[in-house]
Amino acid sequence: MKLSFDPSLRRPLVMIAAGVAAALALLPVLGSGFAVTFGFQFLIWIVLALSWSLFSGNTGYASFGHGVFFGIGTYVAAAVFRSTEAPFVVALLAAGLVAGLLALVLGVAVFSSPRFAGDLFGLVTLAMAFIVMTIVSNTSFLDGGTGVFVREHTDGTWIGASTRHLFVVGALLAGLAAITAAVTSVTRWGAALRSIRDDESVAESLGVPTYRYKVVAFAVSGAIAGLAGAPQAVFLGYVEVGAVFALHIPLFVIMMAILGGMSRWWGPVVGAAVVVALREALLGLGSAEVAQIIVGVSLVVVIAVMPHGLSGVAVKVRKPQLAKEEAR
Amino acid sequence: MTVSTLALTQTLLNGVFVGCLFGVIALGLSLKWGHLGVADFSHLSLTLIGGYLTYTLVTELLWSPFLTLAVTVPVFFVVGVALQWFLHVIKAEAFTSLLITFALFIVAESVVSMIWSPDLLSLRPWLTDDLTQSMKVGSISVAPIDVVALVVAFLLVGSAAAMLRYTRWGRGVQAMRQDPGVAETFGVRLLPISLVVSGLVGASAAAAGMVVALKMPLSPGLPLNWIGIVVVASLLGGLGRPVGALVAAVALLMIQNAWSLWFPPQWSPAVTFGLLFLFLALSPVVQLVRDRLSSGAAREALV
Amino acid sequence: MTGTPLLKCAGVSKRFGGIRALDGVDLEVGEGEIIGLVGPNGSGKTTLLSCIAGSHSVSSGTIELAGHDIARSAPHRRAHAGIARTFQVPRPLGSFTVVENVAMSMMFGRDRVARTAALDRADLVLERVGLDAHRDRAVGVLTLHERKFLEIARALALDPRLILLDEVLGGLNPAEAAEGMSLIASLRDSGVAVVYIEHNVRAVASLADRMYVLDRGRNLAHGSPEAVLADPSVVAAYLGGEVDA
Numbered sequence: 001m002k003l004s005f006d007p008s009l010r011r012p013l014v015m016i017a018a019g020v021a022a023a024l025a026l027l028p029v030l031g032s033g034f035a036v037t038f039g040f041q042f043l044i045w046i047v048l049a050l051s052w053s054l055f056s057g058n059t060g061y062a063s064f065g066h067g068v069f070f071g072i073g074t075y076v077a078a079a080v081f082r083s084t085e086a087p088f089v090v091a092l093l094a095a096g097l098v099a100g101l102l103a104l105v106l107g108v109a110v111f112s113s114p115r116f117a118g119d120l121f122g123l124v125t126l127a128m129a130f131i132v133m134t135i136v137s138n139t140s141f142l143d144g145g146t147g148v149f150v151r152e153h154t155d156g157t158w159i160g161a162s163t164r165h166l167f168v169v170g171a172l173l174a175g176l177a178a179i180t181a182a183v184t185s186v187t188r189w190g191a192a193l194r195s196i197r198d199d200e201s202v203a204e205s206l207g208v209p210t211y212r213y214k215v216v217a218f219a220v221s222g223a224i225a226g227l228a229g230a231p232q233a234v235f236l237g238y239v240e241v242g243a244v245f246a247l248h249i250p251l252f253v254i255m256m257a258i259l260g261g262m263s264r265w266w267g268p269v270v271g272a273a274v275v276v277a278l279r280e281a282l283l284g285l286g287s288a289e290v291a292q293i294i295v296g297v298s299l300v301v302v303i304a305v306m307p308h309g310l311s312g313v314a315v316k317v318r319k320p321q322l323a324k325e326e327a328r
Numbered sequence: 329m330t331v332s333t334l335a336l337t338q339t340l341l342n343g344v345f346v347g348c349l350f351g352v353i354a355l356g357l358s359l360k361w362g363h364l365g366v367a368d369f370s371h372l373s374l375t376l377i378g379g380y381l382t383y384t385l386v387t388e389l390l391w392s393p394f395l396t397l398a399v400t401v402p403v404f405f406v407v408g409v410a411l412q413w414f415l416h417v418i419k420a421e422a423f424t425s426l427l428i429t430f431a432l433f434i435v436a437e438s439v440v441s442m443i444w445s446p447d448l449l450s451l452r453p454w455l456t457d458d459l460t461q462s463m464k465v466g467s468i469s470v471a472p473i474d475v476v477a478l479v480v481a482f483l484l485v486g487s488a489a490a491m492l493r494y495t496r497w498g499r500g501v502q503a504m505r506q507d508p509g510v511a512e513t514f515g516v517r518l519l520p521i522s523l524v525v526s527g528l529v530g531a532s533a534a535a536a537g538m539v540v541a542l543k544m545p546l547s548p549g550l551p552l553n554w555i556g557i558v559v560v561a562s563l564l565g566g567l568g569r570p571v572g573a574l575v576a577a578v579a580l581l582m583i584q585n586a587w588s589l590w591f592p593p594q595w596s597p598a599v600t601f602g603l604l605f606l607f608l609a610l611s612p613v614v615q616l617v618r619d620r621l622s623s624g625a626a627r628e629a630l631v
Numbered sequence: 632m633t634g635t636p637l638l639k640c641a642g643v644s645k646r647f648g649g650i651r652a653l654d655g656v657d658l659e660v661g662e663g664e665i666i667g668l669v670g671p672n673g674s675g676k677t678t679l680l681s682c683i684a685g686s687h688s689v690s691s692g693t694i695e696l697a698g699h700d701i702a703r704s705a706p707h708r709r710a711h712a713g714i715a716r717t718f719q720v721p722r723p724l725g726s727f728t729v730v731e732n733v734a735m736s737m738m739f740g741r742d743r744v745a746r747t748a749a750l751d752r753a754d755l756v757l758e759r760v761g762l763d764a765h766r767d768r769a770v771g772v773l774t775l776h777e778r779k780f781l782e783i784a785r786a787l788a789l790d791p792r793l794i795l796l797d798e799v800l801g802g803l804n805p806a807e808a809a810e811g812m813s814l815i816a817s818l819r820d821s822g823v824a825v826v827y828i829e830h831n832v833r834a835v836a837s838l839a840d841r842m843y844v845l846d847r848g849r850n851l852a853h854g855s856p857e858a859v860l861a862d863p864s865v866v867a868a869y870l871g872g873e874v875d876a
Binding site (some may be wrong): 254 | 439592
């Protein structure tokens, strides 16, 4: 893949750099309490939504297993903290690496057969979630069914010292995910992925090696989600299977990407902001269940009335003609 | 470790009974997935809600569990029709439908836990002895509830298979699956048929829900444990094939139960999915062999 | 025809379950030759094209491009080797504009041109097929005629040695069809070989150097257009109905 610099990339990259810088500059203002915690979680959701969209949004292969890569990242980081004295960077890289490898292996297997498209791909990724859950909860090295206390191992390290440090890591990861998304939107590699979504056999007939692109994109998407798992492990302090692999995580991620729309690379960011804000407001009402119900129902409504998501609506307002042609 | 023949027989038999229950749930999923193209997760939630409704009607109004069907079956028929109609109106594709039913699945879990509390609810104390007292057949024991599960499974699967095979409507459904366009030109009306299929599947969830309530304590997260077996049974049995779904579910449960005799039972979910992956990995080979033998009616899309 | 043919299919069979779509079909295409492929509905023409392009695997038989066996290669490798195809029902990539659709072939085809350069070169192809005015439109708004020509443009943009055309004139009005025929004729001058399926046998006969006739998945006849059309078995296969030549 040739990565010659595309002038249309300049604006997104400047925007992303400014966004990350603004987040970091905001840090002293946020203090160290609720605002930083909230900001960190928001950043992690952005990473997850962007990384999901990188593969699923572009190729149209909707994965229901994105929470697994995030969860594996969390557990790998926890295992590194527990069994070694290695610094956080090692845990971070290990989390990304293992999650990426898992996605790579799964991708190599799943994409080798054209049967696994559409809903069957969704189910296979969901099945993987259950398998990984079973394995993790039965492997004493990772969990063994008791959960892992991460906090006692990270106390006294740089990363465990303050939520603000987690926020910094989250901002950098969000920046990384955003750069990947923006680059994908204008490069040859992104065009290949989108041609797979449009019509895979046509893409092949035009010379696109679809198998290779799917495998690599899935692995990159999984790796980025895995990276996000490392700070999450520190943030949680105590990791256990039920919470880490909860099914509402992939649902929320899909919701963010769909709500934000996948026709623009920044769509998932908008979606993440809306869902996180919505959820926070609803949690204020006092019940996690009500929050879950409303988020789920709004996903159904969004799919029914806004198939192109918020970014699609924004495009419609700005460039009515283009949007009309896009909507066909 | 040695396992006595008796223990093995009892375990396998229990597998058959639980398999019948899962077979009924898989029947619904398989029919909608195979014939309507909707892999409907919310069918599992509907089954659970059926169980809870049975619980409420039995404990609050002191109805007989079987009488509850008079209420739940028509109500769930309407729910099934409504869901399919909604998917039709928004012109949902396979993936969109999957996403919507997945969202409903998550929503249902919260709704159930709000209405009926997140705690375990057991119908057992409310049941008369003739439903709970085990019968002895030789040295094998059989619970009456299991007989109910068996009867419900045979009735529903049998009538679904018969309807698909022998009625005009059923043949319409089959035609729709093979080629919607062609089916439509031959006068098969797709929308009414798909609404009715979805309605009947909804109604089957009511019956399955009753069996669930009789057989196990209810909790909002129960369907999560079912997904694996139900999905794998639908796939292994062949999508849209009622008998296949039941046979596959029974076989899966027998294997799972036998597994837990010799190996740690907490690994048994992995067995189900292991079998699924084995099946999916092997099916291209099977396809190839079938191609070479030039028999059966495989579809081009699967090659 | 001497030496190694550009494309050589020998004994190609394709079974879908119990149905034999192709049963031991032979086909040879020389460099720069235009081959007409005709046959009644269901005779396996499109299936043969798909087997050559790689979107179907063959059940048995060999397919050689310039002497190299490609029967087991992935479709994109065959595209890189110089085989381009069109689809009977046009399948433009929906989220790309007209020019981007054409540029895809160049970015991922034999030369792997960079994106911006590919867009420039795609303009030349669009001009050649007369779609330059529609350059930046979404493909969803194109007419059937424009979609069919976009199929041809995408195939040309691969810079192929062999183009497989599947009913590119079907459904077009006479003026559009004439435009299409002169476009196909111009391929001969650029040295590209063509395998050409068309329902309209007369149109095929007027363009083709040689013709192959398939019937129920088997070779029925091949040779010069005149000889093939005079062949009684060919006339019988069409039941005298569709050959009005």
